[in-house]
Amino acid sequence: MRAYNFSAGPSALPLEVLQEAQRDFLDFAGTGMSVTEISHRSKAFEEIVNEGEALLRELMGIPDDYAVLFVQGGASTQFAAVPLNLMHRGRADYVVTGNFSKKAWQEGKLYGDAACVASSEDRTYTYIPDVRSIPFRADTDYVHICTNNTIFGTRYVEFPKTQAPLVADMSSEILSREVDVKSFGVIYAGAQKNLAPAGVTIVIARRDLIQNPLPMCPTMLRWKVQDENNSLYNTPPCFSIYMATLVLRRLKKLGGVKEMNAVNEYKAELLYDFIDNSPFYTNRVEKKYRSIMNVPFVTPSAELDAAFVKEAAACGLVSLKGHRLVGGMRASIYNAMPVEGVRALIAFMQKFERENA
């Protein structure tokens, strides 16, 4: 039996996609070879990259003047690629709303004057600073934010309007809700949360911003080079790109991001409503900023939390242990988590509460 997998990443993929990949694994597109065996320069593979890019453009409404790239190294490598491609004046502002945005800021500081202009660390990242009152500096190269905070379970409900291009890490929510790509200079996302197996990272970048990477920028991190080479500058993570394309096909079939967002809102509402109506479980995030992807919660004690995680796993509800920085539990309910998975979790939570309250 398949488990309901609440892992924050790598995370669950749609069963139909896994089955399709399994069915076609030994003979990809009539080549007589596996997609893991064919040349990345072959026509069959190039078609997969092109289809993936076209689907992403269609589903997210990405304008033609933006590059869409499939790169490697995870979102963490993009923490360096952002300053290396954009920091011409040597100044950038960062909003720190969790562990990953803090890491991005620290990486930025290796290359120039990267300032943390707002942070929610004072209340252990349980909210997002008011985007209308952040003291952004003048003459910066970009402003960096992380739109959904995977570990702490918060998300922006509106994005700051900035003079400098807005750069967003959307790793744990890409394609979960509609965003206006035009209001961002760069969007990037590791695929292993909401899109594909680990190995591929999506970069969406306005082309006029990426023409002059810093001289020290490694060739592989130059978005311009990746763009000019259709993401095939070197051997790309072929299997992950193939899987991403299958996931994107499915998303289109299901009605696109708007439809997916409605389902995601529904799943999150079920879970938060249950938590809010229970005297036993608590979610510490300010309601307005609650993530619809990552839902952290606790029972009245660390001992009960540990028992919860263990007993849930025995019932096929796995990877519910919270991040070590937060403790407790975390249910990641990305696009691939069906409503039934959330209902099964709530049923287990009810049972556990009855037995332990």
Ligand SMILES: *Cc1c(COP(=O)(O)O)cnc(C)c1O
């Ligand atoms: C997981 C995650 C990362 C790190 O991604 P890697 O691919 O492991 O480098 C960065 N940012 C956010 C928001 C994440 O959720």
